[in-house]
Amino acid sequence: MTTPPLDRLDRIEQILESVAVRQDALQQRQEQFQRQQDQFQRQQDQFQRQLDQIHAEMHNSLEDVVSMITALGEEISDLSDTVNSLSEQAAQDRSQAAIDRAEFRSTVEQLLQVLIQQYNGNGGNRAG
Secondary structure (H helix, E strand, O other): OOOOOOOHHHHHHHHHHHHHHHHHHHHHHHHHHHHHHHHHHHHHHHHHHHHHHHHHHHHHHHHHHHHHHHHHHHHHHHHHHHHHHHHHHHHHHHHHHHHHHHHHHHHHHHHHHHHHHHHHHOOOOOOO
């Protein structure tokens, strides 16, 4: 006994059922793809926020470094001016000290000459 051939209506129903199953499977895949795409978009947005935050922090850090370098440059300039001023003052002090020593030596020599003259003029005797 052979089974009677499916009539056209049964065959169309099978085809439609097969198409419906495939369509459901495609719909599920499409929904899964959409969920994955949404998740990817959320991750991308989060990554972009993190990048923006890092960029802002780096920009602020860079501004801080530039500010510190500028302040350091000003301090170095001030220190250089102070060192130069102190060097000039030290040179003037050395020069003045040399002048003062020469004057002191001259005064001491004059006093010594006066004392020698008085001693020699007095004959080396004490008046008494």
